[in-house]
Amino acid sequence: MSRRGSGIDESGRPIVAELGRAETPEEMAARKAATSQKHRSSQTARNLFAAVIASLGIVAFLVMVVVRPDQGSLREPADYLGAAADLQASVEVPIVAPPMPDAWYANHAGKETRSDGVLTWKVGFTTPEDKYLAIIQGVDANPSWTADQVRDARAGAVITIDGVQWTIFDRRDSDDPGNVAYALVTEADGSTIVLAGTAGDEEFAALAAAVAKELS
Secondary structure, eight states: OOOGGGTBOTTSOBEETTTTEEOOHHHHHHHHHHHHHHHHHHHHHHHHHHHHHHHHHHHHHHHHHTSOOOGGGGSOOOOHHHHHHHHHTTOSSOOOOOOOOTTSEEEEEEEEEOTTSOEEEEEEEEOTTSOEEEEEEEETOOHHHHHHHTTTOOOOOEEEETTEEEEEEEOTTSSOOTTOSEEEEEEETTEEEEEEESOOHHHHHHHHHHHHHHHO
16 A cells, blocks of 8 residues: 555655655765755854854953053143142242143153253253153253253254344254254243253244243
8 A cells, every 4th residue: 555645755765745756865965965065054144143243352351451541641641830840839930831732741740950060950841743842940050061952962043032142052863862953042030941852943933932921
């Protein structure tokens, strides 16, 4: 008796509904291969998705830990105006501390007394062009003090900025100028005032003009 009504042919093989008959060995092999390929493709997709998620996690970690903002750049600027006012209370000569625009970031300010007795007041700025420029004031300074501030550079031309004469000390062609690539020096009210740094001429002129207002 035929068993087709029960989904089994005479040889005992199951009848495939789509075919209306039992699979041949070749068709069965092809079906199994397709199923296996589909499983592998699905597994590959899952692995790829997991790899992408892991990569995004690594990138997020690097952004938070490695490429985080420089904590030094988040510090409050030095209160050089307050420090200058405190020093002025104990010094007879005028302390030079011109107010500068916010783009001039004061990164340090303070005083020191050298072994030869020269009181030094210094304010360091990061300029709008991201260069370094400092005001260095020596009270009753001597030639040795001045030579130290300009790194023993030779005196050059004299220029006038807003009524104040400055002597140029240019070390920009030096192999290693450091933080004193260029300097302007003037004397006023018992002090020697040095502007020194790595800034360009325009920023030196801007600071010199601000100092000139203080001296006037």
